[in-house]
Structures are given as structure tokens and as C-alpha cells.
Amino acid sequence: MKIIRSTTVMQEKMIKISKSESIGFVPTMGYFHEGHLALMKQAAEDNDVVVTSIFVNPLQFGPNEDYEQYPRDEEQDIRLAEQAGVDILFIPSVKDMYPTKMNITLSVEERANVLCGRSRPGHFEGVITVLTKLFNIIRPNKTYFGLKDAQQVAVVDALINDLNFPIQLIALPTIREHDGLAKSSRNVNLANDERSQAVWLTKALEHGHQLVVDGEQNPAIIVKEVIDVINRETSGTVDYVEMLSYPELQSVSTIKNNVVLAVAVQFKRARLIDNIIFNENGKLIRQFY
Amino acid sequence: MKIIRSTTVMQEKMIKISKSESIGFVPTMGYFHEGHLALMKQAAEDNDVVVTSIFVNPLQFGPNEDYEQYPRDEEQDIRLAEQAGVDILFIPSVKDMYPTKMNITLSVEERANVLCGRSRPGHFEGVITVLTKLFNIIRPNKTYFGLKDAQQVAVVDALINDLNFPIQLIALPTIREHDGLAKSSRNVNLANDERSQAVWLTKALEHGHQLVVDGEQNPAIIVKEVIDVINRETSGTVDYVEMLSYPELQSVSTIKNNVVLAVAVQFKRARLIDNIIFNENGKLIRQFY
Structure with missing residues (x-):
């Protein structure tokens, strides 16, 4: 090399x-x-x-x-x-x-x-x-x-x-730790307790995705549930949770085509992001090739 | 082709x-x-x-x-x-x-x-x-x-x-008509009387340049003389006459290195531009190759 x-x-x-x-x-x-x-x-x-x-x-x-x-x-x-x-x-x-x-x-x-x-x-x-x-x-x-x-x-x-x-x-595709946390160079800046909480970003997104699979189509409801999970399970501060069309990143009133459900949470010395992309049927989109 | x-x-x-x-x-x-x-x-x-x-x-x-x-x-x-x-x-x-x-x-x-x-x-x-x-x-x-x-x-x-x-x-280098007017696709939009006046953009710039050759170093004086020539000899409206460092296009209080002396004049249906580039000794710069 x-x-x-x-x-x-x-x-x-x-x-x-x-x-x-x-x-x-x-x-x-x-x-x-x-x-x-x-x-x-x-x-x-x-x-x-x-x-x-x-x-x-x-x-x-x-x-x-x-x-x-x-x-x-x-x-x-x-x-x-x-x-x-x-x-x-x-x-x-x-x-x-x-x-x-x-x-x-x-x-x-x-x-x-x-x-x-x-x-x-x-x-x-x-x-x-x-x-x-x-x-x-x-x-x-x-x-x-x-x-x-x-x-x-x-x-x-x-x-x-x-x-x-x-x-x-x-x-x-996003590469993840064994517990699901998205790999990030910034993960080293997490305190020990934050590291164990951080997996809840991913779990919260999966919960939001499951709601869609179960038939929920209202982005506001999904976003609120994701925020609730993160607030309940972590000491971090939610910077945003948003669900937008992908890749246009326009707000949507109902799910059509691909959407991204994305989150950013500020911990003490690390700001983490994660997201999940799926279509109106809840089918996960893991890569664009 | x-x-x-x-x-x-x-x-x-x-x-x-x-x-x-x-x-x-x-x-x-x-x-x-x-x-x-x-x-x-x-x-x-x-x-x-x-x-x-x-x-x-x-x-x-x-x-x-x-x-x-x-x-x-x-x-x-x-x-x-x-x-x-x-x-x-x-x-x-x-x-x-x-x-x-x-x-x-x-x-x-x-x-x-x-x-x-x-x-x-x-x-x-x-x-x-x-x-x-x-x-x-x-x-x-x-x-x-x-x-x-x-x-x-x-x-x-x-x-x-x-x-x-x-x-x-x-x-x-700028290519010019026989009388000195810079060739431009917009020249066809000049009225007849404007076409004969338009050569004064070039002549005014040459006058400004001659002032530098003769020892003038004050941009304000040079710019004012160029404007005066255009106002006297044409029916167009001066959009700007400026003298700036080149190619940085910063205003200068005295001439160092290359400067551009540039003009834009609005005629009825055509807005014409022209310029002349020279160094502190008045030496003309016609191309960058």
C-alpha cells in the first residue's frame, strides 16, 4: 500500500x-x-x-x-x-x-x-x-x-x-456492534453507563419500524414513540427524531416509497446518530448499490 | 465535426x-x-x-x-x-x-x-x-x-x-473590431449611433492606461477620467468603472503588480463591457497562458 x-x-x-x-x-x-x-x-x-x-x-x-x-x-x-x-x-x-x-x-x-x-x-x-x-x-x-x-x-x-x-x-449497510449499536469513531467517547444505554437508539428505531410493520402510517405517532423510548432508556438528550422521504428528505404525512427514520442523541462527550430505512410495506432497505 | x-x-x-x-x-x-x-x-x-x-x-x-x-x-x-x-x-x-x-x-x-x-x-x-x-x-x-x-x-x-x-x-486576448470595439455577441443589439459611440469604451480605457504610463498612481483619479470620457462621448449609462488588483479583484490604493481597469456601459438594448490589464509600470498584459 x-x-x-x-x-x-x-x-x-x-x-x-x-x-x-x-x-x-x-x-x-x-x-x-x-x-x-x-x-x-x-x-x-x-x-x-x-x-x-x-x-x-x-x-x-x-x-x-x-x-x-x-x-x-x-x-x-x-x-x-x-x-x-x-x-x-x-x-x-x-x-x-x-x-x-x-x-x-x-x-x-x-x-x-x-x-x-x-x-x-x-x-x-x-x-x-x-x-x-x-x-x-x-x-x-x-x-x-x-x-x-x-x-x-x-x-x-x-x-x-x-x-x-x-x-x-x-x-x-451500517455495521453494528454485537448488541446492535451502530459502529462509530465517536463511540470511544461514551462513558460506561452511556455505552450500555446507547443500544436503545437502535432499539427505539426498531420499535418505530415495527409500528409501521403493524400498520401505523402516521409519522408523528411513530416519532413520538421513538423519542419516548430514548428518553426512558438513556441519559442522553434527543437532538432529533425525524421520519422523512428518502433520499429526498422531505417531510411526509404518510409513508410512500422509501422513508428514513433517523435519530441523533447527545451524550456527555459524544453525539450519536442512527437510522433505519424502509418502504411503505415496512421492507427494510439496507443498501443502495 | x-x-x-x-x-x-x-x-x-x-x-x-x-x-x-x-x-x-x-x-x-x-x-x-x-x-x-x-x-x-x-x-x-x-x-x-x-x-x-x-x-x-x-x-x-x-x-x-x-x-x-x-x-x-x-x-x-x-x-x-x-x-x-x-x-x-x-x-x-x-x-x-x-x-x-x-x-x-x-x-x-x-x-x-x-x-x-x-x-x-x-x-x-x-x-x-x-x-x-x-x-x-x-x-x-x-x-x-x-x-x-x-x-x-x-x-x-x-x-x-x-x-x-x-x-x-x-x-x-480580447479580439476587437477595426475601430477597437471589443467583439461581443451583444454588439448586434446596438443602435447605429450607439455602435459608433461604443468605441469610446475602449478609448476611455486607453486614456486611463496612458495616465498610468505618464505616472498617475491614484485609482480614483484614473477612474474619474475614464467615466468623464464615456459620459462625454456616448449616450450610454455608466454601470461601473473600477480599477482593481488582478486576478484577486481587490480595491487598490496605488498600483502594485497587475491591475484591471474595467468598464460596463448600458446602452438601450445592449450592456457592453471592456477592460485593460496592466502592471505598475503600465506594461499591458494581454493573455495568461
Whole structure:
């Protein structure tokens, strides 16, 4: 596995590679868990060359968010990426990615003003700006994201379609701990009691899903029940529970086509998210490939 | 010369071509004059394959601007492009470029809030949005612009640098009529008396430049003299005369490095722009290559 830290070197190399080989790209902020590794492994199955980037992007963190305390372990990431079949690990510096103040900014309207976008203003603007840069540097044929951040997948879908990136978006299932908690780099920031409570995010979503399977069609009722479960079973503060059309992320009065039921809960040092996607019959949608 | 109207067909074709040949791209709104043709001819000298696009982009016209009356002559454009050495003429429809409401928007800060950007809010946002789409569809190695719209060149320079497009920006000299008037598709909308007055935009800029050559360093004095000449010699209304650093487009108190002296004048049915770029010694800068 090759490690490249310079954007210029990377771009020149990728231009050459793209002439003869297919490229799969897994953008990450590092501190790999099995969710990341599943994306890399799938990329290795699908493409000639697998590129993973590690870049904790300051642009997508708000002033009061956890940019500084976001967990980092480059040495372990290098080892894990190599094992997962990554060919090129791209680890640019902030200074190389943002050498001067950005004059051009990207913004996203409808899909960003709900869920995490509401409590994290500017977050998805930062995400799509860095992704546009990375897409232009790496020129992938396919890019891989985990559905744990379903809103991010929806926003990247809009980015690729609206701006005609010749890239196929692959969204893979959320990887979970044995008890069901969605894997997240932020889980290490949970206190012990919070860790055992955190599984209730998933259980609450499953409860909401079961209501739909049992015939409930009113989003307000489902959302309320999910909130009640989380409030009863955890010490965290509910940031949101929402049920929206997917991937359009519009509010729905009844369930048609795909919807996402999503939750964010703030614990003391970690804000966790989780979601479940299903259609009007309650059939679970685990990936978009 | 091949004519392609579908974005999908175009993108697939260009992905293939880019694997083995260098691509020069001239984005236009059509109604070709010698300015456009000079860009195409240079692109043909520099690259294996020359692509020109014709797309009157509704996104870059304000509600009270001349989108509808912007001149169009596809038949003549096809003939001229072929003569100029274009290999592929890309003529997408509005519906194919914007099949749904755009969710992602690009904006530009510092370089857009002066000159034409001030009187045409949203104009450069529209320009960089459509260019990002076209760059992703066409994947050029080099892209060609005329310096007649010096602000557009500055904004495209920011777009390419900020978002890491692997594209070299080539800015070529303004092509002029025999009397000095900058060639423009909008010149056909000038009344007869306006056409003979219009040369005074150029003459006024040359007068401003001569002041610098003669030792004047105060932008305010130079700008005032240029405005006086235009007001005296034309029936048009001065939209702006500004002298700014180039390509940063920051206001300057004295001339250091490159500056642009730029003018926009509104005639009855045509709004004309022109500019002149020079350094602190008055040396003219005619192209960026």
C-alpha cells in the first residue's frame, strides 16, 4: 500500500491510473472501525485500484464541535487499510487541502436543512466542498459511503447528480456492534453507563419500524414513540427524531416509497446518530448499490 | 465535426477520449464571433481533441436580463466551429442540463462582489455552477476563455484552484473590431449611433492606461477620467468603472503588480463591457497562458 500526502502528487498519479484502471474511493476521517473496512473491502472487490483518504475536514465542524477531540490513530489506520485491501492511502494536510481562504463555496438546500443539518449549520457544506476537491483529485469511478449517515448519502447523491460527477455512489449497510449499536469513531467517547444505554437508539428505531410493520402510517405517532423510548432508556438528550422521504428528505404525512427514520442523541462527550430505512410495506432497505 | 446534444452520451464519450487524448474545451453561449473562434483555434493547436459547448445558461441571467433576447444562430455556429477546427460541438438542452431543481449551488465570495457581479447578482454563481457541470461532463485538460470578461477569468481561476480541478486555464486576448470595439455577441443589439459611440469604451480605457504610463498612481483619479470620457462621448449609462488588483479583484490604493481597469456601459438594448490589464509600470498584459 502506498501512502501519499501531497495533493499535487496524488492528483498526478490518479490522472495516470484513471486512464487504464477503475478506481474505487472511500473518503474517511480516519479512526477506522469495521464500517470503514467494509467499504474498503467492497471497493477492492469492485475496482482495480482502491483509494482511501483520511482527512479530518475542519470545514465540516462547527466552532463548538469536536474537531480537536475527534479521535485519530494514523498508525493503526495504516495497518487496517492495508489489511482491507487499500492500494493508496491519501492523507493530506489541512494546509495542502486549504492553502488559501476558499473563495468558492458549495451549499446544499433541501436535503441539508433537516436532521443533522439543522443542528450542525454548515456541516454538509463542508462535506460537499471537501468531497468535490477529493473527487477532482482522485477521479474515482465509484465512491463508497456507509448508510449510518443516511443524510450524508442523500447529500452526496445530490452533489453527484446535480454537478454531473461521473461517479457511481455506493451506499452500504451500517455495521453494528454485537448488541446492535451502530459502529462509530465517536463511540470511544461514551462513558460506561452511556455505552450500555446507547443500544436503545437502535432499539427505539426498531420499535418505530415495527409500528409501521403493524400498520401505523402516521409519522408523528411513530416519532413520538421513538423519542419516548430514548428518553426512558438513556441519559442522553434527543437532538432529533425525524421520519422523512428518502433520499429526498422531505417531510411526509404518510409513508410512500422509501422513508428514513433517523435519530441523533447527545451524550456527555459524544453525539450519536442512527437510522433505519424502509418502504411503505415496512421492507427494510439496507443498501443502495 | 461531431454534434452531441445529450449530456449522458457526451460524458461517456469524453471519458473514453480522456484516456488517450488531450482535450481542449471552449465553453460558449454561441453566436460566435472572432473572439470565440480565436479560442477554438488556439485549443486546436494545443490539444488532440477540441470541444466547444454552446449553452445559453439560464442560471447566469437575472430575471430582468436578456436571456430571451440573447442572440442565437446555431446553423452559422456549426459552420464556424467546424472551420475553426472543433472536433466535438456539444449543444445540450436546458432540460438535459437542469433536469430537476438544483439542490447544490456554488457561490463565490470576493471576486464576485465587484464589477459585473455587483449589478448582476447571481451571475457568477450561475457561471461557476454550469462550468462545474461542463467540466465534469467534458473532463478537459485545458479550458479557454477570452479576457474580454476579465472578471469571469478571475472567477474561473478561483473555481479551478479552490476545487482542485485538474484543468489549466488559458486566457486569451480580447479580439476587437477595426475601430477597437471589443467583439461581443451583444454588439448586434446596438443602435447605429450607439455602435459608433461604443468605441469610446475602449478609448476611455486607453486614456486611463496612458495616465498610468505618464505616472498617475491614484485609482480614483484614473477612474474619474475614464467615466468623464464615456459620459462625454456616448449616450450610454455608466454601470461601473473600477480599477482593481488582478486576478484577486481587490480595491487598490496605488498600483502594485497587475491591475484591471474595467468598464460596463448600458446602452438601450445592449450592456457592453471592456477592460485593460496592466502592471505598475503600465506594461499591458494581454493573455495568461
